[in-house]
Every structure is written in structure tokens, then in C-alpha cells.
Amino acid sequence: MIFTGGFARRAASGLYGRAVDAARAPEFYRGYGVADTIEGRYEMIVLHIVLLLFRLRSSDQGRGPDRARDSGKGRARLAQALVDFMAADLDRSIRELGVGDLSVSRFMKRLGEGLYGRAAAYESALRSDASALSAALLRNIYDGADPGQGILARLVDYVQTQQRHLADQPMAEIGIGHVDFLAPGGPES
Numbered sequence: 001m002i003f004t005g006g007f008a009r010r011a012a013s014g015l016y017g018r019a020v021d022a023a024r025a026p027e028f029y030r031g032y033g034v035a036d037t038i039e040g041r042y043e044m045i046v047l048h049i050v051l052l053l054f055r056l057r058s059s060d061q062g063r064g065p066d067r068a069r070d071s072g073k074g075r076a077r078l079a080q081a082l083v084d085f086m087a088a089d090l091d092r093s094i095r096e097l098g099v100g101d102l103s104v105s106r107f108m109k110r111l112g113e114g115l116y117g118r119a120a121a122y123e124s125a126l127r128s129d130a131s132a133l134s135a136a137l138l139r140n141i142y143d144g145a146d147p148g149q150g151i152l153a154r155l156v157d158y159v160q161t162q163q164r165h166l167a168d169q170p171m172a173e174i175g176i177g178h179v180d181f182l183a184p185g186g187p188e189s
Contacts, residue, residue: 008074012081014177016089019048022181032155032184033147038097042090043141046115047159048181049086050122053079055166055174057123078175087112126163130156158184 023044029036034044056079090111118140125132134156138144146152165182166174173179 008078008081009085011078011175011177012085015052015078015082015174015179016049016085018179018181019052020045020089022183023048025184027184031151032158033151034141040141042111042114043118045086046118047122047137047141048162049082049115050119051159051162051166052082052174052179053119054123054126054163055169056082058167074175075171083115086115122159126159130160133159154185158182 023041028034028044029040034040056075118136121136121140122133125136134152137155137159138146138152141155142152162182166179169179
């Protein structure tokens with residue numbers, strides 16, 4: 001698998017675009033109780049990026065012929081390119097919102113800390129159980145306030161289903177920037 005500098009950046013661009021598209025699904029803001037705010041959208045983008053990072057950090061356990069060509073260093077390079085691409089996009093977005101140059105670095109530091117903190121919490125929860133994932137999602141997506149009506153349980157199910165779906169996708173495709181996210185289900189799912 002080829003995960004060199006320029007190639008990794010191009011692949012990261014494709015992965016980031018798909019993650020943002022998935023995070024913007026209107027159902028999250030209508031049926032899952034996610035706040036339709038800059039903060040709510042940021043949380044959903046981070047969640048989808050973390051799911052991709054989790055996939056990049058997992059092994060294929062011998063799946064297919066591309067396993068032999070895959071390297072941990074290559075995956076790490078792609079993961080870093082994905083984080084770098086996200087940081088550049090957030091920096092651009094903050095500037096478009098009119099935040100002054102002197103404040104951008106503070107915002108970026110806070111957003112970076114948020115990404116790494118959430119990544120650690122979500123990845124630990126994904127390796128643990130549904131209750132750990134529920135607690136992490138409640139704390140980050142819903143700012144600790146129970147969204148009610150089984151919404152949190154549906155989001156936990158979505159995240160676990162999405163994680164399994166990503167695990168089934170060939171690393172060769174992900175490595176060239178092609179990834180498929182499932183759409184969130186409606187209120188009944």
C-alpha cells in the first residue's frame with residue numbers, strides 16, 4: 001500500500017470529505033438530537049474522523065492480499081495526514097467566521113485538544129462496551145444532557161454499526177481515499 005507524503009495527503013482529502021458529508025447528515029440534527037450549531041457539527045465531524053482513525057489503527061487480521069503490502073507506518077502516515085487535513089480545514093473555517101489572526105491559534109489549540117481527547121475516549125469506549133461508548137457520546141455530543149426517548153441508545157447503535165461497517169472495508173480502498181459511511185437511521189432505528 002502506498003502511503004507516501006503527497007499520496008497520503010490526497011487520500012486524506014477524500015477521507016475527510018466523506019467524513020464531513022456523513023457528519024452533516026440532516027438526520028443527526030433532526031432525529032438524533034444533535035445540536036444544529038457549529039459545536040454540534042464539530043462534534044459529529046470529530047466522531048466520524050475518530051471512527052476513521054480507529055479503522056486506520058486496527059489491523060485487518062489477515063484480510064485479503066493487500067494485508068502483506070500494508071504497513072503500520074503507512075497507516076500512521078495516513079492517519080496523521082487526515083488529522084492535518086482536518087486542522088487546515090478548521091483553521092480556514094475559523095478565519096471565515098471572522099475570528100482574528102491573534103485568536104485563531106487559541107481556537108486551534110482548543111480544537112486540537114478536543115480532537116485528541118475525544119479520540120482517546122471514543123477509541124477506549126469502542127474497545128470496551130456500549131455503556132462506555134454511551135458515556136463518551138453523552139459527555140461529548142450532548143454535553144452531558146440526556147437527549148431522551150432512546151436517542152442516545154440509537155446513536156450508540158449507529159456508532160457501533162458504523163465501526164463494524166468501516167472494519168469490513170478494504171484498507172486498499174481506504175488508503176486511496178475511498179470510504180463508505182452508512183447513513184443514520186430515522187427515529188425508529
